[in-house]
Amino acid sequence: MVDSSTVFVVDDDDSIRDLLASYLKKNGYNVIAANSGESFLQEFQEWRSAGEDESRVIVVLDIMMPGMDGFDVCRELRTFSKAPVIMLTAVSDEMDRIIGLEMGADDYLGKPFNPRELLARIKAIFRRSEQVAEPKTSGRYAVFNGFCLDKVTRELVSPDGEPVPLTGADYNLLMLFIRNQGKVLSRESIAEVTRKRNSAPMDRFIDVNVSRLRQCLGENARAPELIKTVRGQGYILTTEVEWVDKVPA
Known part of the structure; x- marks a missing residue:
């Protein structure tokens, strides 16, 4: 190799x-x-x-x-x-x-x-x-709920115009939700994509990663609005996502 x-x-x-x-x-x-x-x-x-x-x-x-x-x-x-x-x-x-x-x-x-x-x-x-790295989308920027994600630089900007620090794992998980907007993602499917292994019955690591991403998005831990928990099924990104070529004014 x-x-x-x-x-x-x-x-x-x-x-x-x-x-x-x-x-x-x-x-x-x-x-x-x-x-x-x-x-x-x-x-x-x-x-x-x-x-x-x-x-x-x-x-x-x-x-x-x-x-x-x-x-x-x-x-x-x-x-x-x-x-x-x-x-x-x-x-x-x-x-x-x-x-x-x-x-x-x-x-x-x-x-x-x-x-x-x-x-x-x-x-x-x-x-x-x-x-x-290159989602099958038209446009460089994913805009959702006031946030703007640059898929080239992998930088996220908040509705207030402030940069939001993302780790590689945060970005990968956020992109997974964006590409599956409106779909319920089970813990098993998230584990398969983000960690390439099956999630054990009591595996807390997917929940930890989702919690970290929610914090990045300024979510209320007890009442999240963007990434919601679907009891017994997994998680879902509920907000609309728009792909654009230029940074919104």
Whole structure:
């Protein structure tokens, strides 16, 4: 396989970091390894400043690190980048996974893990990014309830004209709702598209992602108006969506 994509591997464990770097390089990825959150953030900023394509990058980020842990790094990264993040967690730490998703991580993988599974998840995230990058619509901007979403830059502007920070996962989920406006999306269908896995009966992660998106849209958690819960079925985007070529005045 030949791939121009870049994977940042951030882990203070030398053996794990070297193993993943070697494995991913053999599978055609450009790999940049960092042994701490601080060094990663510096290297990532330098990488961006060099004009690299941020739409083809993924960060594999360990949670348990000295100094800045994975949560701190993810929080800082989200202040200036939407790069997808796969967090490495202890198998039993479900709360760590939920916190990571709430902070903007796109996926998680419990340790110990098979490098092949990590590779599969990396490929899945790149596929999802490609699928939502160019929706089958006429017009560059999706306008709904006063919001304006630019499908080229992936930037969302509020009815007040203020930019709304979106992670890659937020954008993908919002685009999924927009492309299925007026249709009820089950948790299973959302999981299939956004996470490429079936949703377990008590899986809270889809609900967490929807909750995050509602917050981005300024929704009242107890009485959401845009993305409504359909009891026993899933979620639905109820507002009308219009695609236009120019930013509304």
